[in-house]
Amino acid sequence: MNAPPRLPRAAAALLALAAPRDTRDDVLADLEEEYQQVIRARGYGAAVRWCWTQVLLSLVPLVRSRGGGRTLATFASDLRYAGRLARRAPLVTIAIVAAIGGGIAAATAIASVMEGVFFRPLPFPRPDQLVQISTIVERFGRAPELNYLDAGDLRTQASSIAGLAQYDVSAGAARVDADAPAVSITVVSAGRDLAAVLDLVPASGRGFAAPDFEQGAAAVALLTDRFWRERFGSDPGVLGRSIGLGPGRTRIVGVLPAAADRFPAGGADIWVPLAFPADSFLNQRGSIALAAIARLRPGASLASAQAEADTIAARLAQAYPETNRSRRYGIDGLQASMTGPVRPMAFLLAIAVAMLLGIACANIANLLLARGQARAAELALRGALGASRGRLVRLLWTETFALFAVAGIVGVALSPAIAHVIVARYPAALPLAADVGLDARVLALAAACTLLAALAAGLPLVRRLSGWSGSASFGAPARATADRGERRMARLLVAAQVALSVTLVFGGVVFARTLLNLGAVPPGFDPAQLVAVRASIPSDVRTGPTRMLDMQDALRDAAARIPGVTQAAHAMFIPFAPGTWGDGFTRSGSDDRVGPDGPFAHFYMVSPEYFQVMRQPILRGRGLGADDSERAPRVVVVGETLASRVFPGRDAVGQRIGWNDGTWEIVGVAADVRHGSLWDAPDADVYVARRQVPRGNTWLLLRTGRPAGAIAADVQRQARALDANIVVSDARSMTDRLSASAAPERFRAVVTSGLAALALALSLIGLYGLVAYAVVRRTREIGIRLALGESPAAVRAAVVLDALRAIVGGLVPGVAAAWWSGRLLDASGIVRTDMPLALAAVALIFLAAGALAAAGPAWRASRVDPIAALRVE
Amino acid sequence: MPKGDYVGEFELYVLIAIAHGRDEAYGVTIRQEIERRTGRLVVIGAVHATLSRLEEKGLVRHRVSDPQPVPGGKRRKLFRLTAAGERAVRHSAGMLARMLDGLSPDLRGSR
Numbered sequence: 001m002n003a004p005p006r007l008p009r010a011a012a013a014l015l016a017l018a019a020p021r022d023t024r025d026d027v028l029a030d031l032e033e034e035y036q037q038v039i040r041a042r043g044y045g046a047a048v049r050w051c052w053t054q055v056l057l058s059l060v061p062l063v064r065s066r067g068g069g070r071t072l073a074t075f076a077s078d079l080r081y082a083g084r085l086a087r088r089a090p091l092v093t094i095a096i097v098a099a100i101g102g103g104i105a106a107a108t109a110i111a112s113v114m115e116g117v118f119f120r121p122l123p124f125p126r127p128d129q130l131v132q133i134s135t136i137v138e139r140f141g142r143a144p145e146l147n148y149l150d151a152g153d154l155r156t157q158a159s160s161i162a163g164l165a166q167y168d169v170s171a172g173a174a175r176v177d178a179d180a181p182a183v184s185i186t187v188v189s190a191g192r193d194l195a196a197v198l199d200l201v202p203a204s205g206r207g208f209a210a211p212d213f214e215q216g217a218a219a220v221a222l223l224t225d226r227f228w229r230e231r232f233g234s235d236p237g238v239l240g241r242s243i244g245l246g247p248g249r250t251r252i253v254g255v256l257p258a259a260a261d262r263f264p265a266g267g268a269d270i271w272v273p274l275a276f277p278a279d280s281f282l283n284q285r286g287s288i289a290l291a292a293i294a295r296l297r298p299g300a301s302l303a304s305a306q307a308e309a310d311t312i313a314a315r316l317a318q319a320y321p322e323t324n325r326s327r328r329y330g331i332d333g334l335q336a337s338m339t340g341p342v343r344p345m346a347f348l349l350a351i352a353v354a355m356l357l358g359i360a361c362a363n364i365a366n367l368l369l370a371r372g373q374a375r376a377a378e379l380a381l382r383g384a385l386g387a388s389r390g391r392l393v394r395l396l397w398t399e400t401f402a403l404f405a406v407a408g409i410v411g412v413a414l415s416p417a418i419a420h421v422i423v424a425r426y427p428a429a430l431p432l433a434a435d436v437g438l439d440a441r442v443l444a445l446a447a448a449c450t451l452l453a454a455l456a457a458g459l460p461l462v463r464r465l466s467g468w469s470g471s472a473s474f475g476a477p478a479r480a481t482a483d484r485g486e487r488r489m490a491r492l493l494v495a496a497q498v499a500l501s502v503t504l505v506f507g508g509v510v511f512a513r514t515l516l517n518l519g520a521v522p523p524g525f526d527p528a529q530l531v532a533v534r535a536s537i538p539s540d541v542r543t544g545p546t547r548m549l550d551m552q553d554a555l556r557d558a559a560a561r562i563p564g565v566t567q568a569a570h571a572m573f574i575p576f577a578p579g580t581w582g583d584g585f586t587r588s589g590s591d592d593r594v595g596p597d598g599p600f601a602h603f604y605m606v607s608p609e610y611f612q613v614m615r616q617p618i619l620r621g622r623g624l625g626a627d628d629s630e631r632a633p634r635v636v637v638v639g640e641t642l643a644s645r646v647f648p649g650r651d652a653v654g655q656r657i658g659w660n661d662g663t664w665e666i667v668g669v670a671a672d673v674r675h676g677s678l679w680d681a682p683d684a685d686v687y688v689a690r691r692q693v694p695r696g697n698t699w700l701l702l703r704t705g706r707p708a709g710a711i712a713a714d715v716q717r718q719a720r721a722l723d724a725n726i727v728v729s730d731a732r733s734m735t736d737r738l739s740a741s742a743a744p745e746r747f748r749a750v751v752t753s754g755l756a757a758l759a760l761a762l763s764l765i766g767l768y769g770l771v772a773y774a775v776v777r778r779t780r781e782i783g784i785r786l787a788l789g790e791s792p793a794a795v796r797a798a799v800v801l802d803a804l805r806a807i808v809g810g811l812v813p814g815v816a817a818a819w820w821s822g823r824l825l826d827a828s829g830i831v832r833t834d835m836p837l838a839l840a841a842v843a844l845i846f847l848a849a850g851a852l853a854a855a856g857p858a859w860r861a862s863r864v865d866p867i868a869a870l871r872v873e
Numbered sequence: 874m875p876k877g878d879y880v881g882e883f884e885l886y887v888l889i890a891i892a893h894g895r896d897e898a899y900g901v902t903i904r905q906e907i908e909r910r911t912g913r914l915v916v917i918g919a920v921h922a923t924l925s926r927l928e929e930k931g932l933v934r935h936r937v938s939d940p941q942p943v944p945g946g947k948r949r950k951l952f953r954l955t956a957a958g959e960r961a962v963r964h965s966a967g968m969l970a971r972m973l974d975g976l977s978p979d980l981r982g983s984r
Contacts (some may be wrong), residue, residue, distance in 0.1 A: 015918070023921045030900035030917050058918020065922035292955050 020066035077400035103357035104411025105249035109418035123259040130334035138326035162299035166290040173729035175244035185269040195320035205254030217251040225258040227269035266429020285323040292795040360733035384664035398460035408450030427743030498810025506818035508756025513833035515749040524673035527617035527734035558718035567703040569613040572605035576737040587658035601684040621653035621668030628689040637668040639685035783869025803854030932958035
């Protein structure tokens, strides 16, 4: 049997803290005993609630019973005094609440987003049994997909897998009403068991049944809860209605429960049955194209499932060496694999915000210290009237905690707005398991942050107390020479701010430079004034490949006639849009094998005008022409990378490759193009004439100075004239697509630069305060120096030097920390810039800014009138 | 009347609950007894704070029981009234009875 549930630890600790020593054990024992009784009588949840009620309401009587009646009264009086003090110096109060409140708000917002992404379980029954299956191919790494036939073998042979389903997520277009323009949607092509594996039951209507997956079955779809709410206004009469998904009409047979919006990451709009003809490439061992999730049997672990998958992979490698020889499967928890991609960004943000909070704390600590100094006389008076040191310490802590509590409440109140901005502005879909919001854990974290911040910021003040409560300070509120220890503490706090800021500013510089460097990478084609539009040509139109090719060409020619369009081409895949055709090939006359060990390339089916429209230079040989038709000899153009990788030291033009059951002659070499991201070096590419490998997927590429939206409307009009069922969607300029591909880098750059600017500003304000205060405190000393003949310039230099010393004190540890974090960032592969240069730039920024911050006080110092200065006391 | 015989309302409830417990009263039974009879929420901290106070006033005293006959069983503090405690209950109950005497039954709140 299980051990009985323990008391909530925090509640027990709180009670132990409040209870007098002689009754502590008895109170805890009683609480424990009754807690178990309540669990048996009313369940665990009720017991936890009961326990917390008991503990919280017990605090006051217990504290009172230890002679704490006076403690409570003192506390209340200190609190009232803190309130009066806060009102008397509203600027200081506002500064503290703004700096700390802002920090707590940012920290709480990040925490609630991370809670929603990482720590809340996915809203499916028994979510820990859900796994994602990926394929690991030697040399090519991990693909988040699984071959369809391999999936069948895993399903039947792995005893630790209770159910396995495949799916595909794609962008599509839907016409909700026959006449309305198409809207862009995300479509999940759901394999037979997808709903069953996730354990989802439709909220209304029915799920997919076996006949829905058969070839030629009537088209049916399920709406996700989100799409149903947003596009159909939660209309319960939606079942049986039909929508246009590409060709024909698709009947809506059910609405998915809200939980389905959490799968896949970012959710989808519509589910359709995953169906393909028996001769599809999906039905061959070679293709790895469909994602797969599975549910483990109760009691099965990731490790046991992985071990079984390894055994099955070895068996398949024996049975199908051509395709499966270097193939293994990776089994990961579904949530872990969904959240994996956002992990680095989330932790980066968390660290940056924690550092900002640290800077704010150091800043406020200095402010409190200065205010404490101004109150030295008051504290000395209290001491002289008999207040013990402990009593004064308690007063100072009460004041600090009260201020920080207000700041914490303000921060928590602001945090949901910030969290929503993060979710909305995040460059990709966040895999949120639940809505972002405040819950007990996030609130506890916010409280802990506030408490810690108050401790950190209040400690220097309390430590300095002994310096003031002595009678020395009494009646001498403006001593002429600054107290040594106090100056050292203030300087230390500024150095701490500088150190933390250096790291943050370094991060900002690195990410901003990375973004700039990325923008300077040439994509290999000319993206300016180039619009790409997707055209879905219905399958009834494309009956027969020739008919489809004619339709694609007719569409291209019609688009080229649109006013403002100078050139048009079409292609199966285009750069910076999802989708490629990766395939193995052979060099003719070599012992190459098709498969993981042989040469590999991405194949692009393009119309003859493609290279002109893209302005992609042909380096050797020729491009593709109208003559490269169905009946003509089969030819390809290859990219530079492929030419040098596969035919090193030889001219690729004239060579032959074996691919797609035929031999192809290389007639030209084209300049390299980056297809997926500006990050990655160009890959091996092959361009094939569309007429020689007919496929349905169609992108139109148009050279035009007109905006994409206007062009899309014109293209749609032209398409309608050709066939009423052609759907035009996803119209965007190439510059837009390029810029979207850098969205993560831009997000990181904007966020880190923003935080860096805040950090820099905070630490400079801190430095300015330190220097200005020092000048005021040393007025007399400066006056004497000037009277003794020191030049104003020397006084100015001394003040600026003083400031620079404080800066350097922080620069040294800051640069070390930045250097170390730079190495971490470098290893993470998300930045690309010259680190030492960035570090030098940051150091210069701080020295310059420090001198600037000191300039004003230095000027004032040099203008001190010696007579007035000596008259101060 | 000696000092300490006067008790507050909640103190009185605790004293009576101890009397109901017949020498076996401890924190849990006292809390539950008062909660059951008065129908109001009673917290464990208030019970223990009151027990300490009553012990200081000499109205109750405790002995420590043998460990409970289960693995890891704890010793309990079992409370009983002192003579002064009994006197205080009698005194308060008598005062209350005399004060209520002659009131109409519905004001007396008896069932």
